[in-house]
Amino acid sequence: MERSLDIASRTMLEVAQRRGITTVWDRFQAQQPQCGFGLTGLCCRMCLQGPCRIDPFGEGPRTGTCGASADTIVARNLARMIAAGTASHSGHAKHLAYTMLKASRGEAPDYPVKDEAKLRAVATRLGIPLDGKETQTLMGDVAAAALAEFSEKETPLAWAATTVTPGRVQTFLKYGVVPTSIDGVVAEVMHRTTYGTDADPVNILLGGVKCALADYAGMHMATDLADILFGVPKPVVARANLGVLKADAVNIALHGHNPVLSDVIVQVASEMQEEARAAGAAGGLNLVGICCTGNEVLMRHGIPPATHSVSQELAILTGVLDAMVVDYQCIMPSLANVAECYHTRIVTTMPISKIPGARHVEFREGHARASAREIIRLAIDAYGRRDPAKVNIPDHTSTALAGFSSETILGALAAVNKEDPLKPLIDNIVSGNILGVCLFAGCNNVRVTQDSGFLTLAKELARENVLLLATGCGAGAYARHGLLTSDAAREYAGPGLAEVLGAVGQAVGLDSSLPLILHMGSCVDNTRAADVAVAVANKLGVDLDKLPVVASAPEATTEKAIAIGTWAVAAGLPVHVGVVPPVLGGPMVTKVLTEEVKDLFGGYFIVEPDPKAAAKKLVEAIRERRSGLGI
């Protein structure tokens, strides 16, 4: 199997091989064959009488020591994955909420409100009275409302209840899956899955759905608060891939997730260009992004994304990366090992996320700019220790047009029809110019040739006139392969889709069409796409489970992806996953997730590793919904 379809990644993998540097692909190989009980979800480690394993071939034990069945064990393991994903997304949101609270009290002066309109829009949606409040006060109120979402209360999560369709609210109430506290429901999953508690697989799965809806709320909150503090993304053009690293500049990669850190580094860097030049770097400071914090600073500042997900180690192999600054999530501990062979400094910044072998500079929101300057100076200092013999920058970049927040998309549609912005989108869906909509999300996964799932699915669906949206490392893959361009729209879009992308592009004053795929942000930003779908559903007076909208994570890796997939199913969407999740050991759980859940929520999982077959299934799902709507 090819390791990656990305030319720059492949070039760097040759360097790795030549220099004997171990990467994620080698380590994955060394893990083969992987444990079959783990792969099927049939290992239970939740008490000290275990670990227990169920024989998937039916010869050995059919229950764990406590009597838990295969389905019970699989459901419990899955629910805990959802809880971990929820804790991660909402931890990110909570970090933003605390930053905002401190800012409102004057304790974090480097975080002023960047987008007043968004602040007022979010406050209004939450029912917080505006009545002539100062920005600072309102900011404090929204932060307090956000933090209240994590605590015990008796009302549904506001960030979920105020952002979904009325029909969804009724469905969630009907099945008892309305979360009232984000931290509370994460704890509830841990409780119900502990020794001798919930043994009913369906009840456990519904508990997982409830937790996933808290994940949705946390993600929506994260996007809202980041937009308030750092601005709502607007269309922006950048180059993407490892070729954005510069031989004559101090290169700093921003890796991880939260703009609380990365956005401030971007702000401060513009003031420190001279310092970098004084150290001998004629090109000054060159910031690049990796993974989703890369998406955050791409969307808001046009910072070029260098690489994503499984190829993160390869940025170091260019020999010109002076520092990699990380916060949390998706940061491989191996970075510190790879960096040992180079001058690159790995800088950890968060108290909950340290890596042996990395330099830790604790980032303090109260002194954000000072922390950012300290980190940048570490990079400038490392620049002087670069080994020219190890410099090897792959000569490969692509153009990427990003910045498609829901506000940007609705704004673009308003350029076509000012009075009724959603009308052009709906009309084109009805006419069949747009067959449906697919949101691509999720990671790369070392099991899959990097980007192959994303590329095949996008090309197949575009040909069928499916409007494509993307977030996270999926959007990153499209950026690196030049699919976030109007050229790609010309090359791959079916005639109906090409016409719509072209017309909207013209209306917003682009010389050409909108890009083939609209980059909506980082992985925490998936609710931007949900917002557009909810607006369309509300306008049509139908619920989300009727819309010809699907989602796909062809190369999913993280527990966060499992949480996202689960709320997307609960939202009513058919959700494709290209990597088999550890559930097949539970026959009933598998059937519920792929079939029976449809009767409850309208959405369901499509597990299909072959991207061409997956594209067919997604098109079928879209067509089924179209005929349900009579279009």
Added chain:
Amino acid sequence: MKHIFVRLDRCTGCRECELACAVEHSASKELLTAIFETPPPRKRLYVESGDGRSVPILCRHCDDAPCLAACLSGAIYRDRAREGVVVQRADKCIGCWTCIMVCPYGVIGRRLDGGRWVAAKCDRCPDRAIPACVEACPTKALVYAEPEEWARMARRTVATTLAGQEG
């Protein structure tokens, strides 16, 4: 002829060898599809618990094989083309279970073949250079080696220990 030897101190009882064996004897040879096959594929080695330790028990492909001697229908035979491994033809098995009765290791089981129960024994993975169980073992507790090679390994371990004690 190579045999599968067990480094008893290394077995953690994970049962990966058992799973790999069943998968190797499935139609699809892929875990995630094999678990849905009917009849379910059957393993031919067993991790047992003895004296508080995990012990993989495998067919020894004995030179004087009791199962072969006891098989009245001629289903069990020695495959000369494959260094004399003791294997079985399902179509000749009459399901008398005499082989199960006489195997001192208890490593012959039963499986469904075309709606009929037949004996299931280790075939040393005819499609593989290294048996599936050996390849699957994450701690390398299973060693596929010539008996002389195994014995030499054991001698070297002892030699190192003795030399160490001498100081």
